[in-house]
Amino acid sequence: MTENIKVNVHHVTRVEGHGNIVVDVRNGTLEQCELQIVESPRFFEAMLRGRPYDQASHITSRICGICAIGHATASLRATERALQVQLSEQTVLLRKLAFHGEMLDSHVLHVYMLVAPDFLGVGSVIPLAASHPEVVKRALRMKKFSGDLCQALVGRHTHPIAMTVGGFTHFPKVQELIELRQRAADLIADVDATVELFGTLPWPTFERETEYVALVQPDEYGFIDGMIGSTDGYTLPIAEYRKVTNERLNSHSTAKHTAFNRESYMVGSLARFNLKHQQLLPRAQAAAEHLGLKAPCYRPFMNSAAQVVEIVQCFDDTIRLLDLLIERGIQWETPAPVTLSPGARGAGSCDVPRGILFHEYQIGETGLIEEANCIIPTGQNLGNVDRDMRALVPTLLNEPQDQIRLKMEMLVRAYDPCISCSTHFLNVSFVGE
Amino acid sequence: MPGDAPLSQPSTLILGVGNPLLADDAVGILVVQQLLAHHDLPSHVTVIDGGTEGIGLIPVMEPYHRVILVDAVMMGLPAGTIRRFTWQEVRLTGHEQTLSLHQSDLTGALLLAETLNSLPAEVVIYGVQPQNTGWDQPLSQAVERALPALIDALLKEVRSN
Numbered sequence: 089m090t091e092n093i094k095v096n097v098h099h100v101t102r103v104e105g106h107g108n109i110v111v112d113v114r115n116g117t118l119e120q121c122e123l124q125i126v127e128s129p130r131f132f133e134a135m136l137r138g139r140p141y142d143q144a145s146h147i148t149s150r151i152c153g154i155c156a157i158g159h160a161t162a163s164l165r166a167t168e169r170a171l172q173v174q175l176s177e178q179t180v181l182l183r184k185l186a187f188h189g190e191m192l193d194s195h196v197l198h199v200y201m202l203v204a205p206d207f208l209g210v211g212s213v214i215p216l217a218a219s220h221p222e223v224v225k226r227a228l229r230m231k232k233f234s235g236d237l238c239q240a241l242v243g244r245h246t247h248p249i250a251m252t253v254g255g256f257t258h259f260p261k262v263q264e265l266i267e268l269r270q271r272a273a274d275l276i277a278d279v280d281a282t283v284e285l286f287g288t289l290p291w292p293t294f295e296r297e298t299e300y301v302a303l304v305q306p307d308e309y310g311f312i313d314g315m316i317g318s319t320d321g322y323t324l325p326i327a328e329y330r331k332v333t334n335e336r337l338n339s340h341s342t343a344k345h346t347a348f349n350r351e352s353y354m355v356g357s358l359a360r361f362n363l364k365h366q367q368l369l370p371r372a373q374a375a376a377e378h379l380g381l382k383a384p385c386y387r388p389f390m391n392s393a394a395q396v397v398e399i400v401q402c403f404d405d406t407i408r409l410l411d412l413l414i415e416r417g418i419q420w421e422t423p424a425p426v427t428l429s430p431g432a433r434g435a436g437s438c439d440v441p442r443g444i445l446f447h448e449y450q451i452g453e454t455g456l457i458e459e460a461n462c463i464i465p466t467g468q469n470l471g472n473v474d475r476d477m478r479a480l481v482p483t484l485l486n487e488p489q490d491q492i493r494l495k496m497e498m499l500v501r502a503y504d505p506c507i508s509c510s511t512h513f514l515n516v517s518f519v520g521e
Numbered sequence: 522m523p524g525d526a527p528l529s530q531p532s533t534l535i536l537g538v539g540n541p542l543l544a545d546d547a548v549g550i551l552v553v554q555q556l557l558a559h560h561d562l563p564s565h566v567t568v569i570d571g572g573t574e575g576i577g578l579i580p581v582m583e584p585y586h587r588v589i590l591v592d593a594v595m596m597g598l599p600a601g602t603i604r605r606f607t608w609q610e611v612r613l614t615g616h617e618q619t620l621s622l623h624q625s626d627l628t629g630a631l632l633l634a635e636t637l638n639s640l641p642a643e644v645v646i647y648g649v650q651p652q653n654t655g656w657d658q659p660l661s662q663a664v665e666r667a668l669p670a671l672i673d674a675l676l677k678e679v680r681s682n
Contacts, residue, residue: 134657135542135656135657147542150540150541150542150572150573151542152573153540153572153573153574153575156572193577197576197577201576212629213629213633214629214632214633214636217633217636217637218636221636221637224633224637225637228576228579228580228637228639229580231576231577231579231580232580235577235580235581244570244572245571245572245574245577245581247570247572247573
């Protein structure tokens with residue numbers, strides 16, 4: 089057995105943003121094991137306070153390049169609850185469809201570009217593209233479809249501009265939806281090949297029982313609105329989200345940790361699967377079976393497998409929604425009206441690719457935001473990642489240090505953390521200088 | 522659309538990227554907004570706000586013969602300095618093992634596109650050295666002063682061929 093182990097991974101690669109993993113084993117005893125978050129807090133409230141309510145979704149959609157529609161949707165739902173806005177059926181359908189576009193985009197990126205290289209023994213997606221170009225090109229075909237779906241619905245590939253309080257400012261033409269429906273039919277083989285590929289991967293068997301939290305709906309495997317559900321048997325309205333999140337500061341992280349019925353809980357695809365697997369569409373259920381995913385599943389590495397299941401789910405539901413909208417036709421609607429009143433409060437939630445997301449605003453009678461709160465999925469997962477790492481390390485002590493390091497990185501990546509995905513400027517040096 | 526361009530003029534995409542919540546990282550987005558609002562562009566030129574997309578930009582860029590990226594670039598030069606360079610003229614800082622391939626990593630996206638032979642024939646980058654990229658900070662005066670010259674340079678570039 090290895091007596092002393094020191095793993096210090098600075099800025100874990102292939103996660104969204106920057107986090108450090110620290111593991112310290114001395115004389116066979118685990119002294120320290122944690123995911124340190126070094127990113128600065130986001131000053132979310134300061135960004136929004138004093139701004140008109142109709143700017144909030146546009147500002148918050150820029151927080152993240154991946155969950156732009158997710159942040160915009162949670163923001164809009166918070167505002168709409170505060171201002172007593174009733175949405176039309178068409179608005180609800182269009183938002184669901186745009187949300188599927190983002191879910192597909194994010195999951196395809198994560199499983200193909202970030203998870204697959206670990207399992208296939210290559211350092212990153214670049215050597216994967218050299219050795220298996222058809223695999224990476226398949227992922228890009230699916231990303232192109234989801235990006236074009238978002239473009240048609242919200243006016244841009246990312247950072248939606250057409251979604252607004254009460255509805256939309258731009259509508260897709262039925263002909264665009266018909267073309268997207270045809271392209272979706274052409275992509276079924278790519279979705280099937282995705283399930284096949286990930287069905288061949290040796291998913292680590294490590295498991296640790298924990299609490300799983302996700303939005304639940306009575307009639308569908310949905311991602312927007314509903315109630316907050318827990319595998320420990322509790323269901324709460326979104327307005328009471330603080331009873332679930334119970335945020336607290338933590339010494340090794342600038343992000344707050346959360347806890348509901350236990351010391352920590354997990355959000356994301358595996359949480360949704362554990363809570364709502366019976367509502368999956370038939371092909372998604374078959375994909376879960378093929379991937380060896382069975383509820384309740386306590387294996388955190390299987391979060392990525394649950395993402396593959398959700399690729400099938402969102403893809404098939406996209407086809408269903410496209411058919412429905414083509415049949416209904418698209419009506420040009422003005423956004424539903426708002427009712428301003430002093431100190432109006434509202435909380436909005438949606439289950440974005442990485443898990444349940446909350447926005448809450450207080451809006452004054454002149455329409456300016458007075459208070460804002462945002463709790464992101466990765467923040468909710470941090471405490472659970474720490475506890476998983478502490479349980480995993482003792483099972484790895486006989487392995488070489490580089491294997492321990494790899495497994496720890498894979499565990500963190502399985503949570504698909506988005507610690508800060510918005511800094512992106514290029515760093516270059518010039519050849520010959 | 523790229524297919525509509527006359528044969529003599531290569532289809533060109535001006536792709537501004539960045540995050541308007543991060544002070545000078547807004548420069549690519551501001552350029553897109555100003556070009557769309559105030560300038561008549563030749564028919565072979567398309568302008569797109571790429572936000573903080575990374576790998577997702579590969580299929581966006583692929584149909585074009587030429588892509589002109591506009592972004593804040595850490596070059597170790599005085600704030601507001603504009604530098605034009607091609608993809609071939611730069612190399613990545615750091616090595617592959619530390620290359621974070623998160624969505625917003627544009628360098629990784631360009632490298633991946635190159636590996637897949639999906640990179641447009643010409644990739645030109647207009648980089649502006651940022652001064653400040655903190656959350657919810659205003660644009661620095663140095664970068665604000667650089668904007669008119671940057672727009673002029675881009676217009677000259679796309680109108681010359």
